[in-house]
Amino acid sequence: MAVESVGVVGLGTMGAGIAEVFARAGLDVVGVEADEAALSRGRGHLERSLGRAVERGKLAPDEREAILGRVRLTTDRAELAGADLVVEAIPEVMAFKSALFDDLDRICKPEAILATNTSSLPVTKIAASTGRPGRVVGLHFFNPAPVMRLVEVVRTVVTEPGVAEEMAELARRLGKTPVVVGDRAGFVVNRLLLPYLNHAALLLEQGVATRDGIDTVMRQGAGLPMGPFALLDLIGLDTSYEVMEVLYDETRDRRHAPAPGLRELVAAGRLGRKSGHGFYGPEEAPAQAPPKGTPLTFRVVGDDELAGRLEAAGFKQAAEPDVLLHVGLAATGEREVRVNLVGEGVAEVAPSLHATAEGAADLMRVLGRTPVVCRQRAGLVAEALLYPYLNDAVRMYDSGYAGIEDIDAAMRLGCGYPAGPFEMLESIGLERVRDGLRELHAEYREPAYAPAPLLEELIAAGLTAFPRR
Ligand SMILES: NC(=O)c1ccc[n+]([C@@H]2O[C@H](COP(=O)([O-])OP(=O)(O)OC[C@H]3O[C@@H](n4cnc5c(N)ncnc54)[C@H](O)[C@@H]3O)[C@@H](O)[C@H]2O)c1
Incomplete structure (x- = not known):
């Protein structure tokens, strides 16, 4: 017909x-x-x-x-x-x-x-x-x-x-x-998107970074069209809260329980753009970058290229530097700051409990990156938000719910993402995502952060991409 x-x-x-x-x-x-x-x-x-x-x-x-x-x-x-x-x-x-x-x-x-x-x-x-x-x-x-x-x-x-x-x-x-x-709560897009947004609200509550910091990492760093809080405001916090409830009802996955902060904002009538105020207020100006700091001596552990670029920018390496940058490694000592470069435009900067972020943040600005100060928690912001989302997509595919191309197309066309989760996973690298998930799982002990068995299987087989049918 x-x-x-x-x-x-x-x-x-x-x-x-x-x-x-x-x-x-x-x-x-x-x-x-x-x-x-x-x-x-x-x-x-x-x-x-x-x-x-x-x-x-x-x-x-x-x-x-x-x-x-x-x-x-x-x-x-x-x-x-x-x-x-x-x-x-x-x-x-x-x-x-x-x-x-x-x-x-x-x-x-x-x-x-x-x-x-x-x-x-x-x-x-x-x-x-x-x-x-x-x-x-x-x-x-x-x-x-x-x-x-x-x-x-x-x-x-x-x-x-x-x-x-x-x-x-x-x-x-x-x-x-x-x-x-098939008929599962959230279908493809909301099932993958909303838990990520909820997770962002939890990171904010845990003080891992600020609202603007988290939005900057995901937009400017990870290349998404909007940060999670701008997107929550657009969708509506009440709608987001209700979808999370429905997801939780079906999955009983505690990650799907709506973040308490969402409930508070909804109760206060701050529903997002529709009420004129959500995570962002009606007339909030975007945060201004603070002025550049003075040159410092530095040392980099874990990234020779970064060291070279800082030298080229006029900074001096020293055995006892003003700032000791740990790229991708825990920072524990005095003046030690963990740094994670996200995309082309952002650097997450997480000082040890004995250090401050300012010097490292200045160095990142000189390199043309927006520094986002984070607490030193597994995955900082970008990986903590992105990798579980990618892992969820792998589990969704492996459960037989939707195909790889369908999931990728759904997230590209439904959310305006530059790439679908499988395309992102392959461009970041399967092993890197798996290792990041292991780090998240080791710290948060969240069962859903354990790398999906299919991801482990592909890596064990030496594959760098998901076989397409
Ligand atoms: N808003 C979104 O972003 C969005 C996106 C995708 C899906 N949805 C879904 O689409 C549906 C509608 O959402 P919306 O945002 O357009 O809601 P809305 O409130 O803007 O519109 C609902 C309309 O239905 C009318 N209506 C209510 N009862 C009716 C009836 N018995 N007969 C005829 N008309 C009736 C109302 O007068 C209103 O104009 C919901 O199921 C929602 O979950 C919404």
Whole structure:
């Protein structure tokens, strides 16, 4: 069955965007809202989004009219009777969704496919509230739907053969990249992303580095489009908290228990951008780099190239230096500072309990790197946040939940990451990540930080990349 007419229920942030995506691809859309006021807000979302596209020269005015002409807006669900597919995008409350699906099941023709855009509720449970569970799937679009290319197509154990594939084909027709996965809390993207964000909130609570320091390491150092706290503010701390709860409910992995700091901020009404204040306040200026310090004598243990570059910059090596830089090694003594270079732009600087960070931070600035002061904890910030995420991706693949290419594509397209986790793992080096995980595991004794058996297996076999099918 080729899908030609589509219903979208709920025209909020997501639904309005989803209706636009279908109409742009030439499908007829019936958009349903709860009442007239919400319907006119939904119409507003749609018209503004298309208006912006026209202003930017990305859409001709007559195309906008044609797209709007394909969308019929109503408050009457009965108008969904002829739809080949209905996508639900109402609020994330199970009782609302099951009541709606029960009703859609009665209204829609028996062969119609019913889809939910839920981020975290079990699709299987939503399917079970209908008399056609085999034709109910998840179609998880990302925000903003007209821009983000990823769609997670979620099939359940009772989905009829061919239905998920048909939805994947439809997603391609919309210009999207589908990833077909099973019904596990968080699917691919939220399952890998949210625990990383939660972990960042825990590192902040433990005082391993500051909010700005952690965001700088991940953005400027690791090359991600945003630091974890800027991203938490964008997603919404309440939404993030709820997704963590759902993940924890399913996995009972204590790393998935929401960080207490998130709960506190949510309770205080600091929800992120939507409330004007989250981890960041409304008008906070980015932190200014302090002025450069005076030249120092130095010694480097563990990185000859770094020593050479500091000499080239005019600093003198000395047996009893002002600063003793330990690259990748624990710093314990007086004036000893552990340094970890992250990407091209950042240096994590972690002084021993007998030392201060300033001298080493100045040296890093001279080399053009932003210093981020950390407490000396395993993995400092970058590795502590990145390596468990990479390990989770390996375990996800090894569990048979999703393929390597799918996981990589999901994280690139769903989060705007420059590379997927397997691509990152291979470019950092399997052994280096494994060794970093061992260090994290030895310190935190967190079972999930133990290197995934598949990672150990590949290294033992002498491989430097994951075999692609
Ligand atoms: N916001 C995101 O970033 C995002 C991303 C992916 C998925 N999702 C999921 O998409 C769904 C919708 O989220 P949202 O952010 O668009 O919410 P939203 O609150 O912006 O929009 C929900 C809309 O549904 C309407 N609605 C409520 N009950 C209805 C009913 N019975 N019939 C018709 N319309 C009804 C509301 O009037 C509102 O306009 C949720 O399941 C959410 O988890 C959200």
